[in-house]
Amino acid sequence: MISVILTIFAPILGGFVYGIERIVRARMQSRMGPPLMQPFYDFFKLMDKRPIMIHSFHALMGIMYFIAEWFALAVLLLGNDLLIAVFFHVIAVLALVIGASSVRSSYSVLGALRELMHMISYEPLMVLMVVSFYLVVGSFDIKDVLHYNGYPILDLPLVFIAFLLTIPMLLQKSPFDVAEAHQEIIGGPEIEYSGPFYEALYTGKWIEYIYVFTFAFLFGGSHYWLGAILVIFAFLFINLLDNSTARLDFRRMVKFAWIVLIPMAALNVILLALI
């Protein structure tokens, strides 16, 4: 029941998470920052803007991104395979990529290509993480993970660290915000969307927050307090990281993911399998 409510109200919850994040980010930069409700103000304003469509397919892909993102979250929360949720997330991102590369703007196309680089970097890690959950819990089902009596974080410390460093890639945060790269390609894939269509992307991001932090929550197993601590820790950590790093090149990101993060996670999985 909780998971149904959580799924339905995911955009609202995600909005609050995003609002808190904006305040936290502002405070870290010793600014005052916007009010907590700011993402919703933005939301309502964007609803009221007059839509300008490049072409219908482009707009459709924007909405598709939002729906697929929500669907991935629903799959994740409503007790299906974790692996399937990961794959639905791939579909969502792919929709974004296809939409972005269907327009002529070079920023949008560059953004789409960079988004693919993001996927190459983080998808193997996500799969590895799910596999490691299977090795610990013995099931791909979220319910089994949430009823697991042990502490998955103790079995999977390296996987957790790898996941922590993957979150900036997933949520487009510095140092790995290459696809969004506001100062380079002005938002990348989202540049050509406007008004209500941009809305879909903007809200899709909020859902992604919930999606990502759910995975962080899973590391607590059946100990929900531990999960909550991990989520808060992850939230603070990625925000601090966001505020203390410059943006790196996409080549460095892919190298970092494949040379450092994936072997690290794989090592953990191998050790787990051996013991």
Next chain:
Amino acid sequence: MVKMFIESFKNLFSKPETVKYPFEPFPEPEGFRGTILYNEELCIFCDKCENVCPPGAILFEIVDIETNKREYNYNPYLCIYCGACVDVCPKADEGCLTQANTRTKPLGEEVVKDKKLGYLMNRITNPKEVEKAWSELEIRAKESREKYAEYKKQQRMKKRAQAQTKKENS
């Protein structure tokens, strides 16, 4: 990276540096170069400020050629607030032209009315017309000046002619 990490964490729990400006007053500092205020009673119409103003934001229009009555016009939105007019004003010490310590309000929904801002700003009601009105005024002021010069010339000619006729008569 690590240093900034710690710095960010410290900042999170320290007070932000932001001033709450529109909600709390923030007075301009002493000696701020603000709006140029004009006092017609003290003015001797020397035109020095008009000649010195770099963007031409001060204009004297001669409204009555015969009595040489002049109207001071000032466009605070064109003004660059350099204070050159106040420096050059011979009556500045008495308060003919002074630079106030306050900013001019942005020109949005309505035009700010103040007698000290000269005639034009008090006549206009629609803020969108300020720029156009100023352009028109520029032409008008130039024309009035030419007319005045013409009038003066004629006056002089008349006087000379009169004097000549007087001479001839005598």
Next chain:
Amino acid sequence: MGNKIVVPFGSQHIALPEPVSFLFDTKNEIITNVKVDVGYVHRGIEKAAITKFEFTNVSYLLTRICGFCSITHAGGYHHGIEKLLDVEAPKRAEYIRLIITELDRIHSHLLANAHVAEVAGYENLFMQGVKDREIVMDLLENITGNRIQYDIYTIGGVRRDISKETAEYIKKQLLKLKDKVLKVYDFYDTDYTFGLKTKGISYISLDDAKKYNVVGPIARASGLATDARAEFDYLPYDEVGFEIQTRTEGDVWARNIVRQMEVIHSIDLILRAIDNLPEGDIKVKYKGRPKGETFVRVEAPRGECFYYLKGNGTKVLERVRVRVPTYSNIPILKELFVGEKYSDAQPIVLSFDPCMSCTAR
């Protein structure tokens, strides 16, 4: 990603405060060719200076060539016109001019450095850098009455005096600022990811710097010790002990470090100038009209600024020629892009601290 993609950068772009257009041909995000258009800001100031304005108030126009180096333009013009009119500003005025010029340099350098951090994706470093800059802006507002266009120069002196209390206040604030600047200097110096993004990018060798006549912090970052403050006598820099700051790395990072070093040195200069502030008048009267020609070089925050003035004995000058630092840095900037990544293009452009409104005038 093997296809050629043409990426425009400007004239409207969030990383650029001014209109300038770069058109990059990229392959795998590696730049293969670049086209530059610097003419967006051309307003025709040189023409206006010799037709519309009299020599007494042409400086109000010339300072508005650029907001960053407004005081330098005022300086270049007034030093020239004072030579033509044969007047000498009093010592106190010269010191006040020096103080304002250096304060202007501090705020310009702090913003330029912070902007490099911002386009490198380092938002927090931008905020930390700009936060301290407000101290300088407050000082400038207190002394001159405005934050950007100071208009403090006048022929034969300065328009406003620095009172004793203000001098004390400046001293106190600058000492406070120095600690903060040193802290930010440490960030630029030691930050790992900022180094990854900036070290080794767009390297200019000492030989290239001389060949292309690079000026300002860009030249000094390559080890070329050129500075109009040392090469030309215009303000009492010798008396306050000016030294040229150089680095030898010649990349984006070194330019930032050189600027930050100059900020610290400028603070020292101002502190010394305030300690030795001579008593006396701030203005002398002048007579006559400008006649003859003169060449002036002054140091803007971005490098050497050159003025040529020619008067013919009337109220209006005959020729005003302004050669600004970015004007002589654009040729090498154009050469630097080929072979760099597109994601490094913004830091490269911003590390030159380009001032298009100066360049096109």
Next chain:
Amino acid sequence: MINPNVEIFETTLEKVVEDIKNWYDYKKYHYVTINGVDEGGKLRIDWIFADYNEKNKMYVFRVTDVSFDTLIPSIANIIPSAWMAEWELRDMFDVEVENTQKGIFIKDPNIVAPLRKDK
């Protein structure tokens, strides 16, 4: 008051490139800019240089009485950064300079040679 020590080399349009080539040493001197002055129907062009080591020292190669329809030689082969000033010279005085095109600053075809007094 400042006293720049300016050394002026008077030369002619044919010889100026060679003169500069023989004299210029990029390690010692510093190219500043090219400056055109309209002296009543005739153009005067100054090639201005500065010294890295000597204080207040400047050098000027000066060519006077250039008519507006002669081709002005380019020094971009000797000094690679000189092209910008040459392009500007072309825009501002509407004179032909070697290897330049119109339109670095002035793109509107209605504006011709703003710094010339006769236009």
Next chain:
Amino acid sequence: MGFFSKFRKKSPWILHYNTGGCNGCDIEILATLAPKYDIERFGALNRGNPKQADILLVTGPVTKNCRDVLRRLYLEMPEPKVVVAMGACGHGGGVFRHLYNVENGVDNIIPVDVWIPGCAPNPRALIDGIVEAIKIWEKKSKDKEYMKNHSKEMIKNLGVNDD
């Protein structure tokens, strides 16, 4: 859409374009983003993307080379939108009035709603201007007065016939 327009005043996204000013205003815009004045308190962000922006912040006297870019940016922005001209240059060209390459102010190219006086306006003035712009923006969206009230001359100037 009355419900939605209620919130619009809390999230003005800014697009900034310099049309040939002296940088002074642009420095002050950066200073307004900085911690001391922090314009994000009002929800304002510098988006740099005309398609997602609500307020077009123009600085400078509009040189002839910038004119077409400015016009295109204005047309690319979705309705309802507000144009703020910052600084003396934006109003009639300021000190650059009547120079040969200058169009004498932003209002000759695109319709301006708010003018901020000053050279350069300090961050307080900019904040005042943004607050004023938000008021007009709200009114505009309530009245749905989009581009309908543009004069025929202006519409011809912009190169559009319908909307």
